[in-house]
Amino acid sequence: MVNWQVKNQVLMHIKRQHSQYLSSADAMSFWPEQETAVAVKLDKYGNFSIVAPFGLTSLFKGYITFNLKADEHTFWQRVKKKCWLTTWPKLVIKK
Template identity: 40%
Template structure:
């Protein structure tokens, strides 16, 4: 039986645009840097629903961890570079070393730790290409929910009402009807 991490790597390797974006992000040289969230999640949900590939993401999340430089301006500069290079306005870059301030939690210790605190387990997935051109996956909650089409609140995200507002506002169940959304 194929491990889910290997399955995700195989799925990503079949998506030329994502691989190109992963190379572009690797070239930035940011520490603990991944493309994550909806870019990967929506792509896998599309595959599992049998949809032909479609750009069903509202942003391209780039997350990294650098406690030495937490200036928001740095992220904006990187976003602008990526937008200019690609002509795509959907890039969103966030240094996870400062995101605890916005989220009202204790400081995160790494990108993986920050992802662990994201609202949904299924969204807490990142991918990067290492220097050997191999895919590395960051999925602190595992990949069972992603491939099981399950949306549930992360055990490290305390605000249930914010989770529910987010899930309802995204209308994922309309785009991907096979999803099981746990409102607990």
């Protein structure tokens, strides 16, 4: 089983010292790694759609890519703290 979290992005722009985000997709475009910026959206008709500002290709290829909009130190802290390279030994870090 994989441990995952849901975070409300409404105030994250303040914590990260960014301008107010325009949307959830805009907020995700600032995440430290591109492949974690994936969400599922439910519309008023009950239909699901995927929101992925960086696409899904690199995720399915097994990459984890530093986002140039983010802080590189934070990226490396997350790689270490979340034990991604131990949990998924075939994961490839892209910069």
